[in-house]
Amino acid sequence: MNGATADLWMLLLGLGGVLVAASLIGAILADRKGADNPVIENLNARIKAWWVMVILMGLALTFGKAGASVLFAFCSFAALREFLTLTDTRRADHMALAASFFVVIPVQYYLIWTEWYGLYSIFIPVYAFLLMPIIVALRGDTGRFLSRVAEVQWALMVCVFCVSHVPALLSLQIPGFEGRNVLLIAFLVVVVQGSDVAQYIWGKLFGRTKIAPALSPSKTWEGFIGGALTAIVIGASLSFLTPFTPLQAGAMAFVIVLMGFFGGLVMSAIKRDRGVKDWGQMIAGHGGFIDRLDSVIFSAPIFFHLTRFYWSTV
């Protein structure tokens, strides 16, 4: 067992401990306030889903690059399914949609796998961006053409391009950090999800002042500030996993939290526009895949590029 694996296991054991505590608290709350209280029922469903997510994530990261690539390719697939289900496509878009699932996702993750930075960072913004409207235009249906094409482009950027920046962290080469890149993924995911959970808890306990009532009734200043501070502390205390100093790790966590928070707001705006509350029903208590991934989607590319710019040699 090398150093990275040992650190990863330590982190997973820590998370396991947190989940054991959370499950106990959930059981006690269900016992005191009644198991049919909807908030507590939802809390316990969330905790159960967290067990599954932590175990899956742990398994994937133990298998290193292969595991992370497969896991996030699957996340992209599930997210793209949810996203495109809510778009207003027509029969003429069929080839473009099929290509999104069966060409763009495999190619993007293959490029990530081969660590070809020069191509995986432009494949969707350049090649898919230009080829997709050509395929659609050739079918000759011009009704709502711009919005149809734009929706598919958005779906690809959000669900495939942004998500693929999580496994792309494995291709960075940071002097003195060789063989430990998988811990960058662990750091990002723990900070993002820790921030989501902390915002949820702070919001449920002290939430009063809504930040954006038009977008999301559950986001409050109290929840956001409490959650952000908690996540920054989590980030700084995990600096031993990363190439960052505690101060840098805290600053990174701050950027991740901000992007994640605003990502959640943007994705809420899309849901509002489409008249749905959740993206799907895939994960009990959480809604769909995108409901769980929205903050990762917005923070992953920024975290990737900051780390690459300041720390990586390639």
Place this chain on the structure above:
Amino acid sequence: MQATWAGCAPHPRQRVYFANHTSNGDFVLIWTVLPPALRDQTRPVAAADYWLTSPLRSFIGRDVFNAVLIDRRPDARTEDPVAQMIAAADAGASLIIFPEGQRNMTGEGLLPFKSGLYHFARQRPDIDLVPVWIANLNRVMPKGEIVPIPLICTVTFGEPLHLQAGEDKDTFLARATAALIATQGAT
């Protein structure tokens, strides 16, 4: 694939599920989302002039799904479709029917309902008529395409309706159409 029971619960009582029809996979989809206890007693009503045209189709339609096969051609048929449905219902089966009578290729709304639903309701007024809206299956695999797109299909079960005393055919069919459209928006 998701099932939403918006207007009624999946009780094992006798029902007629009437659904919008956009794809040949429609009844398979409804059948899959029914709990096993309901599935076993539910038979789709399908077109004999489609399902009996080849040995494979006939095996799938008659033997796998135990379909009530009706002939859509009034001048060629020997059996009355409504009488066949009544016979199946009297034997205890729940039914899946597509009152539009054919697949709707327009991509929106509903085609005008055929009168079979009304005649059935008139003769067996106690049986629940449950509107069922199927969303997205036609987007997954539009006619003429070969690659399916893995979108999420939903099946929404609405509030049961019955023929009211003195209600005439057109009023009833308009009400049934409206109920099915309303199910589309229910979650």
